[in-house]
Amino acid sequence: MTIQIYNTVAxxxxxxxxxxxxxxxxYVCGPTVYSFPxxxxxxxxxxFDVFYRLLMHEFGHVIYVRNITDVDDKxxxxxxxxxxxxxxxxxxxxxxxxxxxxxxxxxxxxIEPKVTEHMPQIxxxxxxxxxxxNAYEAEGHVLFHVPSYHEYGVLSGRNLKELIAGARVDxxxxxxxxxxxxxxxxxxxxxxxxxxxxxxGRPGWHIExxxxxxxxxxxxxxxxxxxxxxxxPHHENERAQxxxxxxxxxxxxxxxxxxFVNVNHEKMSKSLGNILLVQDLLEQASGxxxxxxxxxxxxxxxxxxxxxVLNQSSRNLDRLYEVLQKLxxxxxxxxxxxxxxxxxxxxxxxDDLNTPAAIAELHKLAKQVNTVFSHDSRQVLKKQLLAAxxxxxxxxxxxxAWFRGTNEIDEMEILALLEQRASAKNERDFKRxxxxxxxxxxxxxxxxxxxxxxxxxxxx
RNA sequence: GGCUAGGUGGCAGAGUGGUGAUGCAGCGGCCUGCAAAGCCGUCAAUACCGGUUCGAUUCCGGUCCUAGCCUCCA
Numbered sequence: 029m030t031i032q033i034y035n036t037v038a039x040x041x042x043x044x045x046x047x048x049x050x051x052x053x054x055y056v057c058g059p060t061v062y063s064f065p066x067x068x069x070x071x072x073x074x075x076f077d078v079f080y081r082l083l084m085h086e087f088g089h090v091i092y093v094r095n096i097t098d099v100d101d102k103x104x105x106x107x108x109x110x111x112x113x114x115x116x117x118x119x120x121x122x123x124x125x126x127x128x129x130x131x132x133x134x135x136x137x138x139i140e141p142k143v144t145e146h147m148p149q150i151x152x153x154x155x156x157x158x159x160x161x162n163a164y165e166a167e168g169h170v171l172f173h174v175p176s177y178h179e180y181g182v183l184s185g186r187n188l189k190e191l192i193a194g195a196r197v198d199x200x201x202x203x204x205x206x207x208x209x210x211x212x213x214x215x216x217x218x219x220x221x222x223x224x225x226x227x228x229g230r231p232g233w234h235i236e237x238x239x240x241x242x243x244x245x246x247x248x249x250x251x252x253x254x255x256x257x258x259x260x261p262h263h264e265n266e267r268a269q270x271x272x273x274x275x276x277x278x279x280x281x282x283x284x285x286x287x288f289v290n291v292n293h294e295k296m297s298k299s300l301g302n303i304l305l306v307q308d309l310l311e312q313a314s315g316x317x318x319x320x321x322x323x324x325x326x327x328x329x330x331x332x333x334x335x336x337v338l339n340q341s342s343r344n345l346d347r348l349y350e351v352l353q354k355l356x357x358x359x360x361x362x363x364x365x366x367x368x369x370x371x372x373x374x375x376x377x378x379d380d381l382n383t384p385a386a387i388a389e390l391h392k393l394a395k396q397v398n399t400v401f402s403h404d405s406r407q408v409l410k411k412q413l414l415a416a417x418x419x420x421x422x423x424x425x426x427x428x429a430w431f432r433g434t435n436e437i438d439e440m441e442i443l444a445l446l447e448q449r450a451s452a453k454n455e456r457d458f459k460r461x462x463x464x465x466x467x468x469x470x471x472x473x474x475x476x477x478x479x480x481x482x483x484x485x486x487x488x
Numbered sequence: 489g490g491c492u493a494g495g496u497g498g499c500a501g502a503g504u505g506g507u508g509a510u511g512c513a514g515c516g517g518c519c520u521g522c523a524a525a526g527c528c529g530u531c532a533a534u535a536c537c538g539g540u541u542c543g544a545u546u547c548c549g550g551u552c553c554u555a556g557c558c559u560c561c562a
Contacts, residue, residue: 258561324501329494340499384509391509
């Protein structure tokens with residue numbers, strides 16, 4: 029089976045055929061670094077991380093670019109309100125983003141370009157758009173002239189008439205067309221500025237992605253991804269800029285967009301005060317559980333985050349690690365090979381990244397462990413579970429470590445108490461044995477007796 | 489107002505023109521000194537109304553409802 033992708037521009041699933049199977053290219057819009065990453069920032073990172081792993085598995089060589097937007101008025105505002113420099117703001121939140129994503133098991137992309145490092149290229153692309161007749165200068169601004177691109181609106185399914193009808197009342201007077209958008213704008217005293225043929229200023233909101241894609245991946249890429257909210261205007265505008273700068277050459281062969289994360293049936297927003305920060309969720313559960321939750325819903329569907337979903341994910345992972353623990357006696361190679369990949373699992377992922385169906389296949393494999401007894405069969409199952417887990421970015425920990433958690437615990441004390449309890453049990457002093465068990469429970473430790481009389485423990 | 493996506497068991501969540509996955513929770517049992525975990529078994533759903541069809545949850549139309557976009561936003 030080949031990979032199928034729901035292509036936003038075609039509005040249906042299509043077979044994924046890269047332009048060059050030896051060099052698959054993907055660009056995903058990364059964060060604007062002005063605040064702490066929230067769960068909505070994490071969703072595309074995790075979703076496209078799994079897709080990246082899938083592409084690597086299928087094609088071997090993938091160039092995955094995810095940018096850092098470090099030029100933005102929101103960053104300027106954060107610098108003012110926090111009383112530190114713009115550079116300090118973007119450095120701080122870039123670092124937090126990297127830490128949070130690592131905690132969620134997100135692999136670094138092949139390339140992570142920053143807007144500030146691409147000013148000459150941005151200015152160059154704007155110049156070319158002016159020369160080509162798609163952009164014009166007006167009062168220190170450079171604007172993209174939307175009517176010059178006849179396919180404008182095709183990606184987002186809008187037509188120009190609608191856009192004009194819905195346009196804001198306060199359209200800048202120097203715009204030739206109400207729908208025209210900014211490529212370059214002049215900077216005031218306290219705003220970051222770069223020299224350009226149009227005066228000191230800064231780039232508009234969309235040109236940066238077009239430029240970085242051209243710079244690092246070329247004129248045509250295989251996949252462009254991001255959140256659904258970026259379809260319009262961000263990706264529509266990118267598409268217009270890049271296509272026109274390249275004289276009509278196809279920009280992206282496939283467009284993929286992930287759905288939003290809602291919180292208790294409401295949109296996450298500052299005004300509702302319900303923004304879930306990744307760092308706060310990591311206090312409640314493991315990064316792996318957060319990741320598992322994000323993969324538990326198909327990437328195009330909205331994901332409603334409630335108090336329950338994280339718990340359910342932790343339980344699901346408990347169950348899978350439980351099974352791996354049962355297979356502790358089976359040795360497998362550290363590096364699982366392609367033949368170990370379970371077919372039904374892969375078919376689910378290849379079908380437009382159907383991670384919920386893939387996880388269901390993982391559970392089916394786990395169940396089989398109970399009905400299979402030969403060493404060879406158990407070894408195959410363990411390989412399959414680990415290989416599948418690797419694509420999803422889960423199940424790679426030692427099961428014992430998973431159940432013991434990351435919190436600091438005094439293992440010696442626990443073992444001493446378990447020993448005391450064992451001798452109490454031996455003397456059939458069950459009252460004493462239960463006291464010790466309750467004592468451990470108060471410490472957050474759950475005792476588990478084995479059939480042979482010995483006991484193990486895990487984090488409650 | 490315009491555009492888009494969706495309404496599946498108590499919860500989460502896939503798929504499918506013809507016996508409706510998977511996990512959690514519940515219930516029964518096994519195991520256990522008692523538990524916990526585990527194992528086995530089990531209950532339970534396709535918003536509503538029409539249409540097409542031998543047959544629709546799946547296709548078409550309508551109603552109601554939900555979410556998103558149209559403005560910064562992952």
